[in-house]
Amino acid sequence: xxxDTVVEFDVALVERARRGDAKAFERLYxxxxxxxxxxxLRMTRNPDLAADCVQDAFIKAWKALPKFEARASxxxxxxxxxxxxxxxxxxxxxxxxxxxxxxxxxxxxxxxFDTPVEEEELEAAIESLxxxxxxxxxxxxxxxxxxxxxxxxxxxxxxxxxxxLHRARGLLRDRLERGVR
Amino acid sequence: xNRRLTRVDELKRDIPPGRDLWPAISxxxxxxxxxxxxxxxxxxxxxxxxxxxxxxxxVGLVAIGVLIGLSFAPQGATxxxxxxxxxxxxxxxxxxxRNQRDALLIEVQAKLSSMPEVERKKVASSLATLRRxxxxxxxxxxxxxxxxxxxxxxxxxxxxxxxxxxxxxDSGSQET
Numbered sequence: 502x503x504x505d506t507v508v509e510f511d512v513a514l515v516e517r518a519r520r521g522d523a524k525a526f527e528r529l530y531x532x533x534x535x536x537x538x539x540x541x542l543r544m545t546r547n548p549d550l551a552a553d554c555v556q557d558a559f560i561k562a563w564k565a566l567p568k569f570e571a572r573a574s575x576x577x578x579x580x581x582x583x584x585x586x587x588x589x590x591x592x593x594x595x596x597x598x599x600x601x602x603x604x605x606x607x608x609x610x611x612x613x614f615d616t617p618v619e620e621e622e623l624e625a626a627i628e629s630l631x632x633x634x635x636x637x638x639x640x641x642x643x644x645x646x647x648x649x650x651x652x653x654x655x656x657x658x659x660x661x662x663x664x665x666l667h668r669a670r671g672l673l674r675d676r677l678e679r680g681v682r
Numbered sequence: 683x684n685r686r687l688t689r690v691d692e693l694k695r696d697i698p699p700g701r702d703l704w705p706a707i708s709x710x711x712x713x714x715x716x717x718x719x720x721x722x723x724x725x726x727x728x729x730x731x732x733x734x735x736x737x738x739x740x741v742g743l744v745a746i747g748v749l750i751g752l753s754f755a756p757q758g759a760t761x762x763x764x765x766x767x768x769x770x771x772x773x774x775x776x777x778x779x780r781n782q783r784d785a786l787l788i789e790v791q792a793k794l795s796s797m798p799e800v801e802r803k804k805v806a807s808s809l810a811t812l813r814r815x816x817x818x819x820x821x822x823x824x825x826x827x828x829x830x831x832x833x834x835x836x837x838x839x840x841x842x843x844x845x846x847x848x849x850x851x852d853s854g855s856q857e858t
Binding site for chain 2: 535548560563612617627645673
């Protein structure tokens with residue numbers, strides 16, 4: 502979670518960037534690029550493609566800054582653009598995945614493991630998840646977005662997002678059980 | 683080196699990219715700024731009047747639709763009167779044109795009331811669509827009054843409407 506001071510600092514930088522100050526936008530880039538890249542990398546599983554998405558997302562953000570509403574979170578807005586960029590790059594018949602799950606399932610508040618696992622193994626297990634499940638886990642589980650926010654970013658129903666997260670948790674647990682222990 | 687975790691949300695969120703992406707982003711921003719400062723290009727001017735061309739095409743098609751509808755519709759019963767859409771206030775039209783159109787509309791109204799219901803609905807709907815298209819061109823002209831192309835489209839669309847209204851008025855007399 503960002504502190505109020507950081508958010509206010511973002512607001513000031515965003516305001517300057519909106520007026521065409523590229524230096525202010527560079528500062529925003531430096532502050533946010535790691536998180537945006539982490540998100541894109543986990544969604545694409547490809548460092549080069551993730552970097553392309555990050556680059557495109559920041560360019561789109563610059564162009565869309567006049568439309569950004571100051572009361573919204575710049576970070577969330579930027580993530581939304583990044584997710585949208587990843588989805589655009591992904592579009593194509595070979596990448597299509599259809600989510601057919603029960604949207605009424607109840608999910609646990611957090612994804613915990615009985616036995617601690619290596620960070621690297623957990624990243625590998627997430628990477629091995631099907632696309633839809635991975636997207637939901639990355640946005641809700643790793644980046645802490647609410648189902649409604651994640652669903653809106655991904656362009657899916659809230660119920661589908663919940664179902665995908667439930668599916669991701671099950672698959673992740675299975676894969677870690679098999680691979681780690 | 684590698685941490686041991688018990689929760690997914692313990693994973694680090696910040697993963698810097700392998701290379702600095704700022705130079706490419708900065709170059710794109712500079713190009714965007716330069717494009718914004720440049721005088722309007724032919725492409726941008728074209729983008730401004732393309733919707734109007736679409737509207738004009740729609741006007742033409744609807745006018746043709748009115749004529750075709752009249753040519754093939756059966757004649758017969760005399761159902762109750764329906765209201766045709768007379769559009770908003772055509773402020774940009776000359777007074778003589780407005781008077782002529784108003785008079786024509788009265789005759790068209792009478793003609794429509796004598797048409798069979800199916801035909802009447804079809805023709806009234808086409809005329810209403812035609813009027814809406816003209817209203818949209820008029821609204822676009824309101825935003826960009828100096829646009830010569832829009833002015834031309836507006837005049838030709840009004841002429842199309844007059845032709846369509848005349849065709850409706852004369853439709854019965856042609857066939858009897």
